[in-house]
Amino acid sequence: MSAPATQPSEQAFRRRLRWRHGKSKLFASLTITATLVGLATLAALLVNVFTNARLLIAMNATAEAGFAFSLRSLERGHDLFPYIRISQVTEGSSAEQLGVRSGDALIRMGFHAVAKISDAWATVEQIPEGPTPIGWVAGAERLLGDLRAEIDPETSRVTAVLLDYLTPGSAAERAGLQVNDILRKADDFPIQGTRQAWEAIVIAAQQKPTPSSVILEIQRGEQILHIALEAEQQAQIPLNRSFWHTLWFFITEYESPRFAELSGLRSAILGSFYVIGLMALFSVPLGVGAAIYLEEYARRTWLTGLIQVLISNLAGVPSVIYGIIGLEIFARAFALERGVLAGALTMALLILPVVIIASREALRAIPDSIRQAAYAVGATRWQVVRHHVLPYAAPGIFTGVVLSLSRAIGEAAPLILLGAFQYVAFDPKGLKDPFTVLPIQIFTWVGMPQEGRANIAAAAILVLLVILLLMNALAIFLRIKFQKRW
């Protein structure tokens, strides 16, 4: 006797049950994984921003010591040998007192040879604070003197690089070089041009594991000589890493178009506050007013229905579109040019639907019984709104307003069209003054290829995120402080 075919055996049934539960568990872990992946990505973002921004402290330490670097490199065939050029030395800084001048090359930081600016900063970050040994090579004129190239007129190629003038007291003079010596090689680096001669010496010195002389191969008359040139100079320079000092410098300095380490957020922060402040003046009263009309006064007709569709659609229009509109209406038609006021009005347009929606939701949350009670004791509509609805709705409205302001602070796209994408090194005062804002400053920096720009972009992102976090905290605080129960 066997069981009917339609009736599964108990074993099969249990197997099926296990399978179903297994599937259920698998799905559960899948949902958790998805959530964790989302959170992990965002954690990676934050960690990346933090680590990149941290280098700013080291950058600030070298800037404080008086340096501003730019990256150069020597080409030899297909190889590139990078070196750090000291492009600017602050007057009265400890670097200047040591005798470092702009045009010198930094080749050693701590006891490590450094070839890239980021290497130098990374070293500063790791070594202990205080007096730090550095090694540098003086600029071509102070190291050698003037060089002259002899050029074959037919092929227009350099045939020889001659020492035309020897700077008195220079390392070259001490090494015994003479005028009219032909420079042929610095260690293994052949010298093929006047500027390149100095670069070859820099790279040769930089490649030495410890500070030592560079061997120059020169031709004097018919003789080939090898002369040891003490190209590298050494001294100790105080490098102090201070978080607060870095922060203060970063938020109070203007942007420097040439040097990442000397750049600050001053004009961006001021611009953001000007634009957002002005924007709030327009959009908050208008938005809350419109919300009160739509919620408390307007009868429900097809017109209010249409308005509702319009407003929620407006909130979904891409922000860059508002830039085009703002450009056309405010900058052109109202002749406000691409200034603070035009930017603020454009942002007001963008944020208006958000304020209206948030305020309407806050108003809608007030139970009708409160309104009816007020009407019952003879209050007019305005009295109901003023004394009953608004006080209850205030926390909700505040929250909505603060959150929409914080959205506006992070918004970059519309303002790019209104001219905020530019170099501003002054405080905007008038309403037509050019300006820039935080997110656009970040956009500018992210797009720059120089070393250090990514780091200051990360630091600017941190500043922006902290401002947003503070505004969110303010929203929560307002909600708690003004919260009433009914």
Next chain:
Amino acid sequence: MPREIIQEASSLQAPRGRYLKERLIRGIFFACAFFAIIITAYTIIIFAMGSAPFFESVSPFEFIFTIRWSPLIEPFSYGALPLIGGTLLTTGIALLVALPLGLLGAVYLSEYASPNVRRALKPIMELLAGIPSVVFGYFALLYVTPLLRNIFPDIQFWNALSAGLVLGIAILPLVSSLSEDIIYAVPRSVREASYALGATRFETVRRVVLPAAFSGITAAFILGMSRAIGETMIVAIAAGMTPVWPPEPLRPVMTLTAYIVNVATGDAEAGAFIWSTIFAVGALLFMMTLILNTISYFIVQRFREQYE
């Protein structure tokens, strides 16, 4: 006797000034609302007028269906298909990330997470939704692209893939928060009925809860899609500025929004023909998002009436 009553009543009447004030205040609020609407109408007029010169010299058909976009370099050509393709490619990649992650995350939050976890994660999600898009652009260009280079060695510095992936992460909080609201709103009784029939959790979610929330989830996804299409900074930073057809994930592309930024950050003179291309591209973008938003809006409106 009646006379006294009438007198009483008239003294009860409020002073006339009070009604005037009421009307005035009503008028002010009406003006606010009216102004907000006027602006909308004005917007559409501006687009129509601004893109008119463009469509006088370029037919809409040529604009949408030809594949060479070269508004700055001669010979000029105004086929926006590379821009549309770039937009759809980044948006598509973004949706491939945001749809599964967003939906599974939403299911976890509303169906599996303990109330405490849910209470903790909800505000975090709202906070994440507020992260400015330049931050994501930075992340795409300087973190995700180098990471992807380990997998695809020939990926370019600017590419659609990393911009699209990060775009997906950027719209994730929106998609998953909206879907979660909708899934959570499915009444408990519906779930319990399913459990009572012996269904497992997965079966309940798949056969009962998700179908019930389907329209709302669709609306959330459409909204996320519209957000991805209109998103500007991420693609402007990380996807590049090269209008190519056909767009490829590992190479730079140019989206509609990136084109607008590109012209705005360039040196194009105001009033030149190049500005009318911005209007045309903007109008196209506006139409695409408007259609999606309206669909989403009506789905939500219809859905709302189901349980109330």
